[in-house]
Amino acid sequence: MPIEERGDAHLITHALAKDTLSRLRDVETSQVAFRKGLVKLGRICGYDIIDGAMETEFVSIRTPLAETTGERVKRLDDVVIVNVLRAATPFVEGLLKAFPRAKQGVISAGRNEEAGMGEDGTFPISIDYTKLPEIRESDTVIVADPMLATGSTMCAVLDHVLEQGPDPEHLFVLSAVSAPDGLVRVGEQFPEADLLTVAIDDHLNDEGFIVPGLGDAGDRAFRTE
Numbered sequence: 001m002p003i004e005e006r007g008d009a010h011l012i013t014h015a016l017a018k019d020t021l022s023r024l025r026d027v028e029t030s031q032v033a034f035r036k037g038l039v040k041l042g043r044i045c046g047y048d049i050i051d052g053a054m055e056t057e058f059v060s061i062r063t064p065l066a067e068t069t070g071e072r073v074k075r076l077d078d079v080v081i082v083n084v085l086r087a088a089t090p091f092v093e094g095l096l097k098a099f100p101r102a103k104q105g106v107i108s109a110g111r112n113e114e115a116g117m118g119e120d121g122t123f124p125i126s127i128d129y130t131k132l133p134e135i136r137e138s139d140t141v142i143v144a145d146p147m148l149a150t151g152s153t154m155c156a157v158l159d160h161v162l163e164q165g166p167d168p169e170h171l172f173v174l175s176a177v178s179a180p181d182g183l184v185r186v187g188e189q190f191p192e193a194d195l196l197t198v199a200i201d202d203h204l205n206d207e208g209f210i211v212p213g214l215g216d217a218g219d220r221a222f223r224t225e
Contacts, residue, residue, distance in 0.1 A: 003049075003052035003053065003162040004082075005081055006200065007183075008180070008183040008184055008187045008195065009187075009195040009197050009200060009201065010194060010195065010196050010197075011196075011197060011198070011199075012044075012048050012197065014044055014048050016040075016044050016049075017041060017044045017048070017198050018198065020040050020044065020045075020174075021041060021176060021198050021199055023037055023178070024037045024038065024121070024176070024214050025212065025214045026040070027215070029138060030222075031220065031221065031222075031223045034221055035090045035222075036177070038090035038091045038093075038146060039090045039091070039097075040094060040096075041079055041092040041094060041176055041198065042090070042092060042093060042094020042095040042096075042097075043046050043059065043094035043095070043097040043098055043111065043145050043179050044094070045094070045095065045098075045174055045196070046094065046097065046098025047095075047096040047098050047175050048101055049069045049098070049142065049153075049172065049174075049196070050076075050098060050099075051202075053170065053172070053194070054073050054074065054076075054140070055073075055074045055075075056071050056072060056073050056074060056111060057071070057072060057074050057082060057113060058070070058071055058185050059071070059072050059098065061147075065103065065196065066182055066213050067146060068166060070193075070194045075191065076099065076101060076130065076139065077101050078102070078136070078138050078139050078140060078172075079081060079099045079101070079102040079103070079140045079142065080102060080103045080105060080132075080133060080135055080139050080140070080141045080142070080168070081095055081099060081102045081103070081104050081105070081142050081144060082105045082106070082107060082141065082142065082143040082144065082157070082161055083104065083105065083106045083107070083128075083144060084107055084109055084143065084144065084145040084153065084154075084157055085107065085108040085109070086108075086218050086222065087145065087146050087147065087216075087217040087218035087221060088144045088145050088146060089221075090221055091144050091145075091151060091153065091174075091176070092104070092144050092148050093111075095142065096150070099108060099142075100187075101216065102142075103134075104133070105130075105131060105132035105133055105137040105161075106129070106130075106131050106138040106158050107127065107129070107130050107131075107132070107160055108127070108128040108129040108130070108186075109125055109126070109153050109157050110125070110126055110128075110153065111123035111124065111126075111150075111153055111157055112124045112126060113210050115202070115208075117150065117206075117208045118209070119148055121181055121185075121208075122150055122151075122152040123152045123153075123206075123208060124151045124152075125152050125153055125155075127156060127157075127160060130160055131160065132160070132164055133166050134164075134165065135161070135164055135166070135168055136166065136168070137166045137167070137168065137169060138166070138168075138169055139168040139170075140168065140169060140170040140171075140172070140219055141161065141168040141170065141224075142172045142173045142174055143157060143158065143161060143171070143172070143193075144175075145173075145174075145175055145199045146175060146176040146216075146217040147176065147177055147178075147210060147217050148173070148175040148177070148178040148179065148182040148183065148186070148197065148211070149178075149179050149181075149182050149197075149210050150179070150181055150182050150185065150204065150206055151155075151181065151182035151183070151184075151185035151186040151187075151189075151207050154173060154182065154186050155166075155185065155186055155189050156203045157191070158173070158186070158189075158193065159194070160185055162190075167192060167225070170194070171190075171192055171193045171194065172193070172195075172196055173190075173193050173194070173195045173196065174197070175195075175196070175197045176197070176198050176199070176200070176214070176217075177197065177199050177201055177210055177213055177214060178195070178196065178197040178200050178201065178210075179200075179201055179203065179204050179205075179210045180200060180203070183195055183197075183200065183203055184202075201213055
């Protein structure tokens with residue numbers, strides 16, 4: 001099974017996903033290799049979502065030699081991918097290789113690092129820009145962010161996504177690395193969402209960063225500090 005239930009989340013267990021994540025974690029991985037790795041990981045996760053969570057249907061087709069029956073994935077046109085800027089950009093690039101006809105939305109969201117983490121384990125979140133397509137009841141929505149730490153950013157993003165219209169048929173929160181705190185927080189506030197991740201790490205440090213994690217995904221992908 002490419003997707004395995006694991007408590008508060010579903011774990012993507014594809015061997016190439018785990019291999020790629022291990023390379024992303026390595027502090028010696030260069031900026032270019034890190035960005036390409038996020039693209040590759042997004043593609044693998046996209047294929048696993050198709051294989052593990054989307055329905056197929058039998059169709060009649062004609063080959064050059066005969067009539068036969070084939071199988072196709074249903075409703076690949078009814079997919080919305082939400083890019084949580086900026087770290088998710090290469091991650092989403094990979095997802096689009098699996099869902100090339102998906103509608104896309106972007107939300108620029110970030111936590112206020114200077115304010116620090118509150119006693120409840122959350123950060124104040126700033127939403128600077130939002131552009132989302134129409135979301136329909138028949139859609140599968142994938143909200144992608146490589147790191148799910150405290151869950152503060154993701155909860156703020158999901159508030160914006162779900163206030164736009166009817167609840168979609170399927171709602172996935174996709175991350176490369178997650179902390180238990182964030183998974184619990186998002187799961188409690190948005191029980192309708194399926195939480196997908198490649199790894200559930202040990203804990204958050206006092207600054208709210210995932211340990212062992214992979215550092216700041218945005219900084220490593222875009223060579224910023």
